Amino acid sequence: MENHLLSIVTFLPVLGALAIILVPKEKLDIIRWGAAAITGIQLIFAIWILSVFDFASGDVQLVEHFAWIPAFNIEYFLGIDGLSAPMVLLTALLSFLAVFSSWNIDKAHKGYFALFLLLDAGMMGVFTSLDFFLFYIFWEVMLLPMYFLIGIWGGPQREYAAIKFFLYTLFGSVLLLLGMLALYFLSEPHTFNMLILAEQSAQFGQAILLGMNAGKVIFILLFVGFAIKVPIFPFHTWLPLAHVEAPTAISVILAGVLLKMGTYGFLRISWPVLKEATLWFALPLAILGLINIIYGAMAALAQRDLKKMVAYSSVSHMGFVLLGMAALTPAGMNGAVFQMFNHGTISAMLFMLVGVVYDRAHHRDIEGFGGLAKVVPVYAGVTALAFFAGLGLPGFSGFISEALTLIGAFPVFTWITIFATVGIVLNAGYFLWAYQRVFMGELNSKYEKLEDINGRELFALIPLAIITFFLGVYPTPMLNLMSTTLNQLVEVVKSAGMAAGL
């Protein structure tokens, strides 16, 4: 069983989806608890994976490697290293908790949970696969359930949002596909195996494609594909809409896991495979990261819709990831991946909390509340905690990762980093301002009878809060998990750059 842990953790939700399809649709409880049980088992497996994971090694572990379509040298190749292990854990965790945020969906429960589990499998597959082709398949597998989950169970503008999300991502996927095929045909022998592609990285730097340096062309192709998922500045407008229209649990997944796929893709493919191009594009990427940080924060300050504000805060927070990644220093890289994990937990909390108040008040207008702390003290307390975690207060994990990315980026991109620190103030600005308008001041008489947060919702939130707090006080376990791999990655990319004379 130990040899197939990754397959199990990836395909378990597919089995679950099939099982749920077989349940009669009237048996609501079985469907919900079934989904919870499946994701719960998946989470246990994810923890099991971490328990057998060798922290000291930076190599790919728990490998499952078979020929799949030998004619094209496509392989079924799963494995995780310090980069994907945190993401596997995050995916399993958020999927499990998001089931509890899905309790209140009002129609077609069966389809919802089946699609949800399919989505879960797709996400897990993206993080575990090491064959580019397989990766791409999972990447696309995830897209379709997402479209339906937003388009059917979303808010009033759901169809528009879903189509927008779908087209945006599909556009990115096409470029991704092109980049993938270019890599395939430039590699010798033709392969999709990411590890082999990484070994051949030097030849991509020299090959010519479309009259230009192949490495750079492919980098840009992959960049657009991944940037849309992150989302990086000019490709971000699907995000506020999709988040606002998606049901709570899907927003949680979107922000918590999907956004990480973009940056994960960079670190898994672009960085090791196109090392020289990476160094070449590091500066533009850092600038884009800065734009993300400031632009996202400014847009968040302007929002009146609570969920939109949180969505833009994601744009801002992902900017830190980008900045740390582009810096290519150990601190920056570790900070970036740690920030990916932390943003996963923190934004998940934030979206769940927005969902809680939306379920009760049926709107999310920040100005439409006021003084809620009086009637819903527990909710106000948990929200305060999440907001402070979001604005990077020391003692919460977000602080460490943001600090690490900035410290790591500073020697490389001094001025950019200096401007990026302004983002820290802006983060505090919109979170506190929103908090004040929603929870403080005179109680809005409309909400005198507002119910406080219930046990189920707390059950989904508390684990996240504990993780955020624990990693904020004691980040070592998570950093140990990732640092060996990431330091190696930095080393490899840097030395390739040296060799190429960059």
Added chain:
Amino acid sequence: MDHLSSYLVLSAILFSLGLYTVVTRKNGVAILMGVELILNAANINFVAFSKFVTHTLDGHLISVFIIMLAAAEAAVALAIVLNLYNNRGHINVDEANALKQ
């Protein structure tokens, strides 16, 4: 008699005659006879090749099975013909055209 081709030509003629029977006869029983001719032609081929080419008994065994099959087929086919007769009073195959549309 020591040439394979003499057997093969016999088999081909037998097969053609059987085929002709199957294609042209109206009577169900006659068609069945044509089928038997075809099967016999095939059998001759098998056994001849067994003697002249493979030098093993596999061809013989296939023939045994074909004969067995022919017997079974004849039994079932006759049952069908009888049934057809019971239903229609004749066994003219060209009038059994329920397949048309």
Added chain:
Amino acid sequence: MADFIFWVIWILIVVSAGLVAFGKNLIHSVFALMGTFLGVAGIYIFLNADFLAVTQIVVYVGGILVLLVFGIMLTNQISTAKISQSSVQRGLGLLVVLALLAILLTALLSHDWVGTTQPLAFEETARGIGRLLFTDYLILFEIASVLLLGALIGAATLARKEL
């Protein structure tokens, strides 16, 4: 001598089979078919297939032919011995079949069989067939038995009046 007998049998088969195909009287056709079956049994002997020759006679002549006669008798009034039969699309059929025959003959005659093949006279085949039947062909044998059983039941069911 053997050659002569071989060709006699050869011609017997072709003629009787031609009668089956072209004969007007169904009864004649059936009896001509018996000639064909016997002839084929003779050919088997020339091919050193003793077991098959016997089986041919037992099953075809003793079984199938009787079955056919029964079929004809049951579906026609037996008042007259002559049961005429008619044919359809004779011209087209003949054309196609002749064309096929021509193709077949050209195909097999264009090959030099004499130079490439070597006849082997089997001493006796029954033992070998039996051994093979219960070793290599065992599964086939079992399937055949099931098939026969199925055919038996099927035929019995179909032949019943009140279907």
Added chain:
Amino acid sequence: MINLALLILFLPLLSFALQIFFGRRFEDKKGEWVSVGIQFTTLIMSLAMFVMMISRNDPNFSLEMQKSWLDLGVFKIDLGVYIDNVTIIMLNVVALISSLVHLYSTAYMAGDVRYSRYFGFLGIFTFSMNGIVLSNSLFMIYMFWELVGLSSYLLIGHWWEKKSAADAAKKAFITNRVGDIGMFMGMMIIATVLGTFNFQLIADRILDGTWASNAGMLFGGIDPHKLLTIAGVLVFMGAVGKSAQFPLHVWLPDAMEGPTPVSALIHAATMVAAGVYLTVRIFPFLTADAMATIAFIGGFTALYAATIAITQNDIKKVLAYSTVSQLGYMVMALGTGAYVAGFFHLVTHAMFKGALFLASGSVIHAMHHSLHKLDDHQTDPQDMRNMGGLKAKMPITFGVFMVTTAAISGIPLFSGFLSKDAILAGTWTYAANVHDGWLANLHMAWILPVFGFGAAAITAFYMFRLIFMTFYGEAKKPDIFKHIHESPKVMTVPLVILAILSTFIVFTLPSVNPISDHGWFTEVVQSPETAVTTGAAFDLEHFEHGMHEAHVPAMVTSLIVAGLGILLSVLVYLLNKISAENLATKLGALYRGSLNKWYMDEFYINGIIRPFLKGCDAVGRFDLEFYDHYLINGWGRNTKRTSRGVGFADDLIVDGAVNFSGIIFQWLGWTLKFIQTGKIQNYLIFVLIGAAVLFAVNVY
């Protein structure tokens, strides 16, 4: 020792946890006394450390312990505790004020809506403050720095139902963050260049000198000395935010929205002093330019805030600006190199300003109760114009007020006199001796004593104005006056303790000379060696000597200016010889400027925040209504339009072709349908024809 320090650090956190999770259940069952008890325990522990320090009497004593916290192989951050005499004194200040405030609050906050939570927040504040005090590295100090910001936010916003309180809390947090990012940038420079956050290591490595080659990595090969100046000023920016120095002082007066004991603890005695404490910690690696900047900002703040305090009518606002002004003093002292004086003032100020706030709290408490009895919710209990003549009704509070006002005004026999005098002597010496730093280069060093003495005069004036308006004269609202009582013992006892601690003798033992600061304090706290070897503002020995020489003239001058301030105050507010209104109208613009805090808030709101928010709005709108709407969706629309065009062409040509072939096949089908006869033999023939063709193709 280390374990004791860790206990002092973490016990208040325990208090926080207990109050947050279980406090509500024990609100009516004296649950708050758990916190008070915990706080007094830490006080006893701190005192133990204090006694050990005194008996050791070693100015160079230090202890350090650190543990790896974050280890990426190449990059590490260690957290640890660093204890020296400054730490111990600071721990005592925090523990003392915090315990007294805890005690005081049991009465002051009785019956509050969020009583237990209030004590919980006090706990987390004390925890974070102790964290700052005990930190051995910049990184750790930064973490606790933000945490005190959090506790300050929570406590200022304690009465969040009031919009002004919620606003003030937010303002405090965000203003502090602005300072913090400066500090963070400074930390990044230090981490990049020196590779460590640890205070001792930073000093060691700067002395070592090898770091200079790393400096070239930043800002296109900047001069390392300049880089160090930048780093020092940037880290000091954290102090500007936290210690409410100009221009980030605006949050502190607003922070008075919090409960008064909180103001005493956080916004007078401890948290705002954290900035000064940080400057003390980074003192060894400040360059001459950085120190000049610090001194100038401190001096300017001292005078600037004092001018505002003159015209304020809210009793707490006066004290708040006075705090800003005094913090400016401390910062200026450190900037001029008067390390001991700066830290000394921090300690004495903590005592007398804590006492002043608690005493004003006592007054407000009394006013509040009186108003409550009258069922009057309109009158502001903090406005001095509603007070007057309280001396008779509140003798203990009045006494405390007198002692501490004397201390802050720099009257001999009280602690403030000693520390303020030392600072003024420091500025005097600085102006006389300095030979490097931009102030000296611009020949502007004399401006620091001007700031200092000016602020001293104004301080004396407004503090006595406060006393006279509050405690002397006629009761301005007799009906309110009727119901005024002295506060209960739990409130007055802390007051008296702090008043006693505001006398000179507490700090000068074993010597008993009221005009010399020589005593245990100067024994155990001594200026550290500077790590900046090149371009120091002056050499230390020379400076000490100068301080000694400047001591008497500075003292005399300060006494004179303070006397003048008091005299003016007596004339205006006690004897009414000079009409305050006339003075105000005569001074016109100056008066209005002071009353409106020199329009700093307006400047920030109208000059920075509003335009920025408008910018944000524009960005938000640009993003969804322009960029997304026109560009992204426009792309979609154009695609759709193109598709429609293509669709039309498709109908005409491609579809036409398709339809044509359709017609052909229809005809063919019509023809061929005759083949379907339903007769198997027919079909068989066709099969055979097909087979024959295939065979033929194969054979020929």
